[in-house]
Amino acid sequence: MKQSKLFIPTLRDVPAEAEVKSHQLLLRAGYIRQIASGVYTYLPLAKKVLHKIEAIIREELEAIGSMELLMPSLQPAELWQESGRWYSYGPDLMRLKDRHERDFALGPTHEEVITSLIRNEVKSYKRLPLSLYQIQTKFRDEKRPRFGLLRGREFIMKDAYSFHANKESLDETYKDMYRAYTNIFSRCKLDFRAVLADSGAIGGKDTQEFMVLSEIGEDTIAYSDSSDYAANIEMAEVKTVYTKPDEAEKPLEKIPTPGQRTIAQIADFLKADPEKCLKTLVLKADDEYVIVLVRGDHDVNEVKVKHLLGSETIEMADPEAIKSIMGADPGSLGPVGAPEQIRILADHAVRYVVNGICGANENDFHYVNANPERDYRVDLYGDLRNIQEGDPSPDGKGTIRFARGIEVGHIFKLGTKYSEAMHAAFLDENGREQVMLMGCYGIGVSRTLTAVCEQHNDDKGLVWPVNLAPFDVHLVPVNMKDAQQSALAESLHAELEKQFTVLMDDRNERPGVKFADSDLIGLPVRVTVGKKAAEGIVEVKIRKTGEVLEVKKEDLAETISNILAQLAS
Amino acid sequence: MKQSKLFIPTLRDVPAEAEVKSHQLLLRAGYIRQIASGVYTYLPLAKKVLHKIEAIIREELEAIGSMELLMPSLQPAELWQESGRWYSYGPDLMRLKDRHERDFALGPTHEEVITSLIRNEVKSYKRLPLSLYQIQTKFRDEKRPRFGLLRGREFIMKDAYSFHANKESLDETYKDMYRAYTNIFSRCKLDFRAVLADSGAIGGKDTQEFMVLSEIGEDTIAYSDSSDYAANIEMAEVKTVYTKPDEAEKPLEKIPTPGQRTIAQIADFLKADPEKCLKTLVLKADDEYVIVLVRGDHDVNEVKVKHLLGSETIEMADPEAIKSIMGADPGSLGPVGAPEQIRILADHAVRYVVNGICGANENDFHYVNANPERDYRVDLYGDLRNIQEGDPSPDGKGTIRFARGIEVGHIFKLGTKYSEAMHAAFLDENGREQVMLMGCYGIGVSRTLTAVCEQHNDDKGLVWPVNLAPFDVHLVPVNMKDAQQSALAESLHAELEKQFTVLMDDRNERPGVKFADSDLIGLPVRVTVGKKAAEGIVEVKIRKTGEVLEVKKEDLAETISNILAQLAS
Incomplete structure (x- = not known):
């Protein structure tokens, strides 16, 4: 062609x-x-x-x-x-x-x-x-x-x-x-990785996403550093074993925390570890409002909350509803003295927080030294947080790492x-x-x-895998006005097309433009017909490695064949 | 398969x-x-x-x-x-x-x-x-x-x-x-035929439609019985040479024609030939109203009127406009005494109508013995009617016939x-x-x-051309529960698939159902594996001709090859 x-149009x-x-x-x-x-x-x-x-x-x-x-x-x-x-x-x-x-x-x-x-x-x-x-x-x-x-x-x-x-x-x-x-x-x-994914409203775990690993991916994948375990972070089960710190329970105390709302602010203000803080959220599961507690250094996983409750839908409660239920705004919420008709759910890690810090349900006040059972009730414990890097892999093998992924495929048992x-x-x-x-x-x-x-490129352009390249070979005569070059290029074009798909750059453009376009387009093999055309010698460049070979025209087809076979393997 | x-689902x-x-x-x-x-x-x-x-x-x-x-x-x-x-x-x-x-x-x-x-x-x-x-x-x-x-x-x-x-x-x-x-x-x-078509608002004749000849076609094609001329009837030029009948002009006369409106009614009422009648229409070309005359046995061609006037649009005038311009309703219109500000266009054939019959622009009255020039003016003559079967072909070769066509392709110079x-x-x-x-x-x-x-079927079903058939071969074991039949069918399936695309009817259905479905589906060749399976003999049926051959299994691939080649030629 x-x-x-x-x-x-480059x-x-x-x-x-x-x-x-x-x-x-x-x-x-x-x-x-x-x-x-x-x-x-x-x-x-x-x-x-x-x-x-x-x-x-x-x-x-x-x-x-x-x-x-x-x-x-x-x-x-x-x-x-x-x-x-x-x-x-x-x-x-x-x-x-x-x-x-x-x-x-x-x-x-x-x-x-x-x-x-x-x-x-x-x-x-x-x-x-x-x-x-x-x-x-x-x-x-x-x-x-x-x-x-x-x-x-x-x-x-x-x-x-x-x-x-x-x-x-x-x-x-x-x-x-x-x-x-x-x-x-x-x-x-x-x-790519096949990762376990959330099956949405249907329940069950029989759905997998095929994720191409890439920084631009919109999804985060949790994978094991020592096995083929991989899951959407929404799905990955947390199997961390927690232990209680060796620390005596101190008396509950309410203290003013003016303007301190986020975990980071509170921890800083009280010179405490975020692990000591309780993150308190109010969610709406179907028609029921619930309080959910996770540790300050953890993130709540709404899908897990939904599964634990068996609800159809889950969403954050809106600020007006929170104020009316809890008597305070987000940033000052906590389980101590929470209204009795609201269920309190907590992640397993919360059970092991001794002398914790939480909002006092009164704007600009927090409790310190809050302890479960003694100071607040928990109606239901469960795995309610996102997995984190460093957590043990749920399959028991190795440690969790994170990667970004582009979802290219999805298989799903609809039931x-x-x-x-x-x-x-x-x-x-x-x-x-x-x-x-x-x-x-x-x-x-x-x-x-x-x-x-996204996975096959370099700073000069695309680098197509052989299986997917729009053409196998880019045949580039350096100067179409040179009779020997154009004649050799035409005859090579005719010959190579019997065996490969060939794009021949027959344009009257400067060599620099032709080579730059060729690198951009990214075909696996470039054949340059230049000054040695008279001798029947051409240059073969492998796009992926940048390797360059001088090849006699008689050997060209076989050389290309070998290169393509090697690249495809 | x-x-x-x-x-x-048959x-x-x-x-x-x-x-x-x-x-x-x-x-x-x-x-x-x-x-x-x-x-x-x-x-x-x-x-x-x-x-x-x-x-x-x-x-x-x-x-x-x-x-x-x-x-x-x-x-x-x-x-x-x-x-x-x-x-x-x-x-x-x-x-x-x-x-x-x-x-x-x-x-x-x-x-x-x-x-x-x-x-x-x-x-x-x-x-x-x-x-x-x-x-x-x-x-x-x-x-x-x-x-x-x-x-x-x-x-x-x-x-x-x-x-x-x-x-x-x-x-x-x-x-x-x-x-x-x-x-x-x-x-x-x-x-199919490639026919000249109207190029719409763009003008010029450089557009052709590819019409598949078929009774269910929505378009009528005019073609020559002795050349490859073919055109959409809207486009076909009328080159008929008319002659004046050898008949003296008689005096114009206005006569009552109560309730007679169509050409057929008038011709019948006056015992006259429809060729003697003038069909009078009022059209609106862009913003101008015009009167168009064609002979009673002809149909006006609006596209030709539009081209003659060089207008962008053409349509029938609405009944109110006609009444207000002409003073009468459609069915009683005519050129005699038509308002002077309205141009009168006439098809060439009208010039040769001697002692014609036309509406008197007064409901329920007609003129007889109307003659152009003497009794009414014509501002412009032209080719304004549809071509008819029996007219000479515009390319000078043979006579026009009509056929119906399905438009499957269209090539068009947009300019x-x-x-x-x-x-x-x-x-x-x-x-x-x-x-x-x-x-x-x-x-x-x-x-x-x-x-x-539409072109390739019979009363039993579809009859695919080899080039387009979904599979080349329909392999039909009569009884899948017969061990010899199913074994032979399986081995033939494996062998034939190396060379052809094969659909094997492995269903446990009655032979009648299988054969009826096979005819319906319409693959070019059916191979029936039946009672002679034990002897290694099968039946080959050519869907198009109904021809049946007994073939030894060793000769089957070659036989099918030959049949397909013959059908495809």
């Missing part, structure tokens, strides 16, 4: 709007352009990479018996009303009315559509299990689109759904998907959430009606492209 | 909502399902056919140097306001607001987005020409979605756009596209319509700013699938 015919300067490397390079190397906030055009080079990612996804999913279909983006509101998500999804769901004033959603995901399809067509256990997937443009009206393709409002997803007659069958497909996802992200040359709400039932072997079990499995395709760019 | 794992009965063959069969054979009016899910078999059509399109477009990209469906209203289409497109354009109340269109086509992209990136003649295409889901809120995928509200299109520095370059790409389209539809085994409105300009060789010339080129991908089904 001749570069003069291909649309690759940029010299780093665009001001791009904060992260992948976004900068995809813009600069002419892969993408923004049309509106969070809405992009994939230019020809990016489209070629997308095709390659999609081909890998298709291969791995077909290998585990998942079948491709294509559902519509326009989804009737009625289906979303059946599942209840029409009301719960919020402004992220893009909605529109057709010419007859009927409501539609623009699909961010397709649980409703596929459940409706399958409930209409499948009535017997004989037709189960079924596993179906699609690769499709999705819509989600993100409040803050950012990082280019990483968090867009229109993006490409692979979403798969499976339907089962029993739990064993769902387990099997879930495992197959785990394996397929591992293959897919490995073939995309991503450094009967949708099949129950939408009555997707079948007759089992005994002729009894049962609700189907479901799984869903997503991959952010455009996000995967971004994650690859 | 085992059929038990594939989702192919139906015994013809669904009530499906009027046409392709729609019925795509539903019955388990290829598609409707989600909302004009909105469909493509089930796995259809998705496989789409992949094949798309691959053919990609191959042919890449061969002429067009490059694939992918633009967003969400299009900011600002771009559509720049082109003016935000206001002119009407309710077919699906519109929505994002969470910040900004207006967006859901792309039915992408002229605005691509013009905006190119104007920002291309500033010099050196970067032109450019040809870019995408294959994408489009949205158009059709008033009356119908015929399944044929006229849907969400559908798959290939749309291409080209940008040029001069007319010659646009002409060349237009011709390349014509050739590519001809190859694409030929490879899809469609019986500067969008580049001017949106300021897509470049500097030419002399450093002068010029506006780019553009072309656009569409293919209805999902519509092509339907058109293929």
